[in-house]
Amino acid sequence: MCKSIKAISRVKSGELSFCENYKSFHLIFNNIFLALNKTELKRLKDYIDTLVIDYLEHK
Amino acid sequence: MTISIWRYSHLILAVSSALFIFIATVTGIILALEPISNQIQPFAVDNANDLSLAEALEILHNEYEGVITLEKDENDFVIASIITAEGKNDMFYVNPFTGEKLGELIKKKPIFEFATNLHRSLFLKSTGRFLVGLFSFFLFLIAITGIKLILKRQGGFKRFFAKVVKENFEQYFHIVIGRYTLIPIVIITLTGVFLSLEKFNLLPSDKLVHKNIENTSHAESIGINGFHVFQSYTLNELKSLEFPFSEDEEDYFILNLKDKELYINQYTGRVMSKADISLVSIVSTWSMVLHTGQGTFVWAMVLLLSCIAILFFMYSGFTMTIKRKKESVKIKNKYTKDEAEFILLVGSETGHTQRFAKQFFDALITANHTVYLDQLNKYSTYKIAKHLIVFTATYGEGEAPSNAKNFEGLLKMIRQKQTVKYSVVGFGSLMYPDFCKYAIVVDALLQKQKNFIPNLPLFKINNQSHDAFKTWIQQWNESTSQDLKIQLTKPTVNKKRLKNFEVLNITDCNVDDTFLLQLKSLKKQKFKSGDLLAFYPEEDHIERLYSIGRVEDTILLSIKKHKFGVCSKQLSTQKQHNMIKARIKRNLDFHFPIYAKEVIMIANGTGIAPFLGMMNENTLDIKTHLFWGGRTQQSFQLYSKLIDKAFKKGYLSSFNLAYSREEDEKVYVQDVLMEKEKLICNVLQNKGVIMICGSIAMQNSVLEALNIITESKLQHPLSVFENNEQIKMDCY
Numbered sequence A: 001m002c003k004s005i006k007a008i009s010r011v012k013s014g015e016l017s018f019c020e021n022y023k024s025f026h027l028i029f030n031n032i033f034l035a036l037n038k039t040e041l042k043r044l045k046d047y048i049d050t051l052v053i054d055y056l057e058h059k
Numbered sequence B: 001m002t003i004s005i006w007r008y009s010h011l012i013l014a015v016s017s018a019l020f021i022f023i024a025t026v027t028g029i030i031l032a033l034e035p036i037s038n039q040i041q042p043f044a045v046d047n048a049n050d051l052s053l054a055e056a057l058e059i060l061h062n063e064y065e066g067v068i069t070l071e072k073d074e075n076d077f078v079i080a081s082i083i084t085a086e087g088k089n090d091m092f093y094v095n096p097f098t099g100e101k102l103g104e105l106i107k108k109k110p111i112f113e114f115a116t117n118l119h120r121s122l123f124l125k126s127t128g129r130f131l132v133g134l135f136s137f138f139l140f141l142i143a144i145t146g147i148k149l150i151l152k153r154q155g156g157f158k159r160f161f162a163k164v165v166k167e168n169f170e171q172y173f174h175i176v177i178g179r180y181t182l183i184p185i186v187i188i189t190l191t192g193v194f195l196s197l198e199k200f201n202l203l204p205s206d207k208l209v210h211k212n213i214e215n216t217s218h219a220e221s222i223g224i225n226g227f228h229v230f231q232s233y234t235l236n237e238l239k240s241l242e243f244p245f246s247e248d249e250e251d252y253f254i255l256n257l258k259d260k261e262l263y264i265n266q267y268t269g270r271v272m273s274k275a276d277i278s279l280v281s282i283v284s285t286w287s288m289v290l291h292t293g294q295g296t297f298v299w300a301m302v303l304l305l306s307c308i309a310i311l312f313f314m315y316s317g318f319t320m321t322i323k324r325k326k327e328s329v330k331i332k333n334k335y336t337k338d339e340a341e342f343i344l345l346v347g348s349e350t351g352h353t354q355r356f357a358k359q360f361f362d363a364l365i366t367a368n369h370t371v372y373l374d375q376l377n378k379y380s381t382y383k384i385a386k387h388l389i390v391f392t393a394t395y396g397e398g399e400a401p402s403n404a405k406n407f408e409g410l411l412k413m414i415r416q417k418q419t420v421k422y423s424v425v426g427f428g429s430l431m432y433p434d435f436c437k438y439a440i441v442v443d444a445l446l447q448k449q450k451n452f453i454p455n456l457p458l459f460k461i462n463n464q465s466h467d468a469f470k471t472w473i474q475q476w477n478e479s480t481s482q483d484l485k486i487q488l489t490k491p492t493v494n495k496k497r498l499k500n501f502e503v504l505n506i507t508d509c510n511v512d513d514t515f516l517l518q519l520k521s522l523k524k525q526k527f528k529s530g531d532l533l534a535f536y537p538e539e540d541h542i543e544r545l546y547s548i549g550r551v552e553d554t555i556l557l558s559i560k561k562h563k564f565g566v567c568s569k570q571l572s573t574q575k576q577h578n579m580i581k582a583r584i585k586r587n588l589d590f591h592f593p594i595y596a597k598e599v600i601m602i603a604n605g606t607g608i609a610p611f612l613g614m615m616n617e618n619t620l621d622i623k624t625h626l627f628w629g630g631r632t633q634q635s636f637q638l639y640s641k642l643i644d645k646a647f648k649k650g651y652l653s654s655f656n657l658a659y660s661r662e663e664d665e666k667v668y669v670q671d672v673l674m675e676k677e678k679l680i681c682n683v684l685q686n687k688g689v690i691m692i693c694g695s696i697a698m699q700n701s702v703l704e705a706l707n708i709i710t711e712s713k714l715q716h717p718l719s720v721f722e723n724n725e726q727i728k729m730d731c732y
Helices: A038-050 A053-058 B007-039 B053-063 B110-121 B123-153 B167-199 B228-234 B277-292 B298-327 B350-366 B408-414 B437-448 B466-480 B567-571 B606-617 B633-649 B669-675 B677-685 B696-714 B720-723
Strands: A004-010 A014-019 A023-029 A030-037 B066-072 B078-083 B089-094 B103-104 B240-243 B252-257 B260-265 B270-276 B341-349 B372-376 B387-393 B421-430 B451-455 B459-462 B499-506 B515-521 B532-533 B545-549 B549-550 B555-559 B579-585 B598-604 B623-630 B654-660 B689-694 B727-731
Touching: A004 B066, A004 B078, A014 B515, A023 A038, A030 B669, A038 B689, A053 B499, A053 B677, B007 B123, B007 B228, B007 B277, B007 B298, B053 B066, B053 B078, B053 B228, B053 B240, B078 B499, B089 B421, B110 B123, B123 B167, B123 B408, B167 B277, B167 B298, B228 B579, B277 B298, B341 B350, B350 B372, B350 B421, B350 B466, B387 B437, B408 B437, B421 B437, B421 B466, B421 B545, B437 B451, B515 B579, B545 B555, B545 B606, B549 B606, B555 B606, B598 B606, B598 B669, B598 B677, B606 B689, B606 B727, B623 B633, B623 B669, B633 B654, B654 B669, B669 B677, B669 B696, B677 B689, B696 B727, B720 B727
Parallel strands: B341 B372, B341 B387, B387 B421, B421 B451, B421 B459, B598 B623, B598 B689, B623 B654, B689 B727
Antiparallel strands: A004 A014, A014 A023, A023 A030, B066 B078, B066 B240, B078 B089, B089 B103, B240 B252, B252 B260, B260 B270, B499 B515, B499 B579, B515 B555, B532 B545, B532 B579, B549 B555
């Protein structure tokens, strides 16, 4: 495994880490793995912020 | 073979689930070793449970770059998941006082993985899980029927832990071990059933419901060391603590405690939301702990022993069943009930009594009589019957055995037209307080009936004694002027277990036809005074037991030659250097009590043998008093040498004699005891032990005398001391 991956944060359901070689963020959520660059990560964050969580959780 | 509903269900359940229970038990034994092996790992930290969460977190924060979770596993070891300075994840056992890594997480060994799967689901997924749950429930029922059977056999709750009558090895230990392991087995099975139900979602949901206490607050942020909530809980209550994912205020600490779950604001430390753990999940956690023994060494050991006990129950239970099947006799009547002059009725629980009845039946048939043999429950009219003979055992607290339950009712309803002579033979054991009680009841019931006249008084037989049965046959022959001969079935003797003994010395018979026989085992064997030497004469192979006195590593027996005694006659004709085959039987209940301060030994006749050995073994300076009852002074000569020797060495403190044929007034050993009541009271009060060996008649009179003394002087019945194990008996 790549030695330059650094965990940024982790919880039970997933973790966010950063690979210094490829300058890419690895977002693991349950069985979903996303490799994103800084812009993409920002965009994903913004998108998630727009979601109406209450609605989705109770649908 | 007759069987009660409890015994029947106990057996049927055992047979039907044997294979599954066997698998579950064997894997259970392996799995019980897992918590034991985990517990001995060096990851436990003393007093860690008293440390507050705030302190532990501070230490970890100082030590590591980031902390992700802090939790406690089932063994109470603290686990930290952290991010190191290099940005690497790591999870390990940690010392919460120093933050130091204690070791890598214990990986489940493949053998335990395999055993867990087999134990849980037999590798059959859901089907397997269902089967295991079902058979766990069966085992629970087996345990319950087992408890019921013990209660019946012992005669009530109070006697649950009373002494068990030993019929054979399997039966004895099936009961003795059963009494101690039934409770753990009930717990194992019930928790097992619960865990299965849980897997099939058959229990109410245990989902946590969070109640919001505070949404967002604008209070000022404080460091986590200052969080009131972390200060107020210790590691003892902690299950797990999950740190917030990001620095966003909406991410919070999730704190799992034993009884609740809290969401805690990562800046203010206030509890935002709280959920109580449901009763179902608390029960489920306890079931898991009780079923697997995780975290507790002692309970895991109990589980391990219980599993081994279950294997033993399977072995002993099936051996007993097979033995009983082999020994059971089928009733094959030649004549119908209305053609027979002799009617034999049997009340039997386990089939032993039926065997005696069958022998009598065969003897009558051989003598060309018309006989009809049946169970007491099938009592009916008998047109030409002249004799009714009842053979019955007693079950529980003087109740009827299962195949005699309806007899009382039938007897009231059915009237015989002609007069019938009756005899009742009761079978039982003197170890139970209700010895032959049901036979007494049957005798009384028949006495009340008009058409029945007694032929012989009620006859009681202790422990299936063949000799007693022969005596009864003799009486019966005399009363009916017949000459019946009973073919007693020769029990088989395992010749391999017999050992060779050399005759070292044999004395001539004295006035009472008593002699001393000194033997030496050719092979080295373990034995002590009070153990028994078993002989099996060729004629009948019936076991004869003699109490051993160990004198200078040889076996000393005191034997009375009986007029019709097969074994004693054979032994009396032995010469020096002859070889005799016999077997030593350990009799742990009748060894010299080296823990006691003072010992009183009471014997009559040949019962002195074990004491002759014990006196000379007493090197611990225990005060020992001997009481012996014999016929005349000459009777005593046989033993005087050994007793003098013990006296000289100072092993014997006092010696009291009672001669029943020496003076005008007959003096028995119990009379001498009554004179020495002070000594007896002192010994009993000082936790001393009284040992009795000799004839049953002497035992009864001695116990009566002791009871009078204890009741009048110590204000307690003798049974109090008996229960204290201060009275040891070996009488015949």
